[in-house]
Amino acid sequence: MKASASAPAVRRSTVNPAPKPDGAAERGADAYLQLRNEIVSGRFHPNERLVEADLARLLGAGRNAIRAALVRLDQEGLVALEPNRGARVRLVSDREALEIEEVRVILEQMIIRHAARRVTAADLRDLRRSVDQMRERLSEGNPLGYSELNAEFHQRIWTIADHGTASRLLANLKSQSIRFQYRTILRPGRTEQSLREHEAIVEALASRSPDESEAAMRQHLSQVVQTLQWAIDVQRHQPIWLPR
Amino acid sequence: MKASASAPAVRRSTVNPAPKPDGAAERGADAYLQLRNEIVSGRFHPNERLVEADLARLLGAGRNAIRAALVRLDQEGLVALEPNRGARVRLVSDREALEIEEVRVILEQMIIRHAARRVTAADLRDLRRSVDQMRERLSEGNPLGYSELNAEFHQRIWTIADHGTASRLLANLKSQSIRFQYRTILRPGRTEQSLREHEAIVEALASRSPDESEAAMRQHLSQVVQTLQWAIDVQRHQPIWLPR
DNA sequence: GTTTAACCGATTGTCGACAATATTAGGGAT
DNA sequence: ATCCCTAATATTGTCGACAATCGGTTAAAC
Numbered sequence: 097m098k099a100s101a102s103a104p105a106v107r108r109s110t111v112n113p114a115p116k117p118d119g120a121a122e123r124g125a126d127a128y129l130q131l132r133n134e135i136v137s138g139r140f141h142p143n144e145r146l147v148e149a150d151l152a153r154l155l156g157a158g159r160n161a162i163r164a165a166l167v168r169l170d171q172e173g174l175v176a177l178e179p180n181r182g183a184r185v186r187l188v189s190d191r192e193a194l195e196i197e198e199v200r201v202i203l204e205q206m207i208i209r210h211a212a213r214r215v216t217a218a219d220l221r222d223l224r225r226s227v228d229q230m231r232e233r234l235s236e237g238n239p240l241g242y243s244e245l246n247a248e249f250h251q252r253i254w255t256i257a258d259h260g261t262a263s264r265l266l267a268n269l270k271s272q273s274i275r276f277q278y279r280t281i282l283r284p285g286r287t288e289q290s291l292r293e294h295e296a297i298v299e300a301l302a303s304r305s306p307d308e309s310e311a312a313m314r315q316h317l318s319q320v321v322q323t324l325q326w327a328i329d330v331q332r333h334q335p336i337w338l339p340r
Numbered sequence: 341m342k343a344s345a346s347a348p349a350v351r352r353s354t355v356n357p358a359p360k361p362d363g364a365a366e367r368g369a370d371a372y373l374q375l376r377n378e379i380v381s382g383r384f385h386p387n388e389r390l391v392e393a394d395l396a397r398l399l400g401a402g403r404n405a406i407r408a409a410l411v412r413l414d415q416e417g418l419v420a421l422e423p424n425r426g427a428r429v430r431l432v433s434d435r436e437a438l439e440i441e442e443v444r445v446i447l448e449q450m451i452i453r454h455a456a457r458r459v460t461a462a463d464l465r466d467l468r469r470s471v472d473q474m475r476e477r478l479s480e481g482n483p484l485g486y487s488e489l490n491a492e493f494h495q496r497i498w499t500i501a502d503h504g505t506a507s508r509l510l511a512n513l514k515s516q517s518i519r520f521q522y523r524t525i526l527r528p529g530r531t532e533q534s535l536r537e538h539e540a541i542v543e544a545l546a547s548r549s550p551d552e553s554e555a556a557m558r559q560h561l562s563q564v565v566q567t568l569q570w571a572i573d574v575q576r577h578q579p580i581w582l583p584r
Numbered sequence: 585g586t587t588t589a590a591c592c593g594a595t596t597g598t599c600g601a602c603a604a605t606a607t608t609a610g611g612g613a614t
Numbered sequence: 615a616t617c618c619c620t621a622a623t624a625t626t627g628t629c630g631a632c633a634a635t636c637g638g639t640t641a642a643a644c
């Protein structure tokens with residue numbers, strides 16, 4: 097009915113953390129989720145103009161739904177909406193990416209303390225399986241797959257912690273800085289180290305100690321921040337697309 | 341042009357932390373800000389239905405603008421939007437209020453570390469003046485005025501810290517839990533203690549030590565959380581409005 | 585008396601048309 | 615060739631009308 101022939105059947109990527117966890121759909125939810133996916137998965141570049149009519153045709157929705165979706169994405173920080181001038185994919189600056197990561201760090205630290213108190217044997221089994229899969233991807237030389245599993249791993253911890261507010265914020269922050277995450281994969285040797293850090297996190301959780309878990313997570317995230325800083329420095333000297 | 345005669349000229353309350361700091365107005369911004377103010381300042385009760393046509397008449401806007409505003413407020417968490425069933429003021433549960441406060445605590449701790457590194461002599465003067473005014477309000481026996489200044493005080497710190505991401509999140513969180521804040525004022529002796537804590541925060545900032553500042557802020561916020569917990573317990577035994 | 589079914593008013597969802605505004609293109613003037 | 619002004623086009627903003635849906639009410643059946 098709504099999946100028109102021209103709409104390119106957006107696949108639900110693991111990169112989308114589903115900001116509204118419960119099943120209740122809300123106003124213009126379909127167009128919103130589709131657009132969100134297109135942006136987060138990088139189909140639109142930053143600063144690219146988002147013309148309502150085009151999007152409506154592309155997603156097989158009314159201009160109405162597109163409008164609602166854009167407002168929502170603007171509020172979420174993924175899109176910049178200027179009066180009478182339409183919408184663009186919001187470009188997050190280096191500085192903002194670091195700010196975001198900084199907030200992410202403290203939220204993840206807080207959330208893992210909750211997780212450590214609530215984690216069950218089944219949860220630990222799932223987490224270990226996640227890490228095993230990551231190890232596989234690593235040995236396959238599949239850094240993109242590793243990154244997906246990485247996201248899944250962290251989301252699993254959010255679920256265990258059962259802290260809706262923090263999870264929501266984290267999901268939003270992550271979607272805003274996703275573009276930077278991709279670059280961080282490229283750092284040589286980083287994934288191996290990352291894997292060890294994840295293993296340490298699982299073991300800390302297994303001990304059910306909030307302090308140890310937070311320490312392990314802090315250790316991990318401080319490395320992530322460093323890698324992000326590295327990625328930014330690299331990009332600054334070898335910009336991908338020059339200012340015109 | 342658009343400010344029709346029937347619109348009741350919403351006053352800009354200090355309770356509104358202006359989620360978009362920069363002057364650039366966005367789509368349906370006016371109706372959004374007005375509605376937001378009406379909700380945050382408590383003119384609509386939780387769970388109250390928000391009928392588009394009524395709001396349009398009330399705010400002197402088109403149904404269109406109202407719709408956009410509602411979508412925005414839904415994304416922000418102040419309004420719950422159900423398909424074909426309209427919008428209601430979202431009721432935040434006790435548990436959620438505590439979650440929000442928990443996140444607020446760690447964000448404020450993080451932000452004050454930044455503030456401690458950046459604070460200027462002029463900033464300290466402003467902060468001290470804020471505290472002086474709070475002392476005045478306290479001696480006047482004006483707890484509501486105190487509460488407003490309290491919000492202003494914290495916002496001043498956000499400004500000093502210059503951390504846009506954290507400020508934005510804090511503003512959103514605060515607006516969601518505003519209803520609970522009002523109750524916390526009622527605790528006997530709390531305001532006096534709160535004032536002393538604020539003084540301690542200013543002095544810590546004056547020392548420009550992130551650690552001391554964070555400690556002072558933590559001391560303050562742990563009290564705030566305790567007071568919130570107290571307010572929730574009181575309310576649970578003396579509910580203001582009974583479930584019908 | 586209770587339950588079910590059909591109806592009606594109220595409200596939201598969607599579409600199309602047009603007005604308002606911005607962006608681009610074209611055509612002199614210097 | 616460059617700049618500036620004007621016209622044409624593209625895009626967003628707003629309104630009104632109507633379809634779809636919901637909640638409650640009345641009426642009918644058992």
